Amino acid sequence: MTVATHGEFETCDAFKQKFYQQYFPPSVMKRLRREFMDLRQGPEEPVMQYMDIYDYLRQFVGDLVRDESEDMYYFGDGLKPDIGYYVVSIGAMTITEIYERALAHETYYLGRVA
DSSP states (O other), X not given: OBOOSTTSOSBHHHHHHHHHHHHSOHHHHXXXXXXXXXXXXXXXXXXXXXXXXXXXXXXXXXXXXXXXXXXXXXXXXXXXXHHHHHHHHTTOOSHHHHHHHHHHHHHHHHHHHO
């Protein structure tokens, strides 16, 4: 994707790289990357909240997540075990399917508990 900025940046990626260099020093980027790698859904944390935090931190990890299968792995790995096992057992094929099935499982489970 080309960004029209009077010739300063040729691509959106070039702009993002410059932006992160200017506003996120290496120490902050390392901390955010570590937070991403350590991210786990809390015992009382809804899937939607975990997804929001995951998506926020995901933008800072660069090439740690190179494709959708790695994205699915990291997201699924951080889910609560009961939700994570369910999502893995049904064989989700995309990150969107994982999101949807994790939400559906949580909604179903909470509906039965309530």
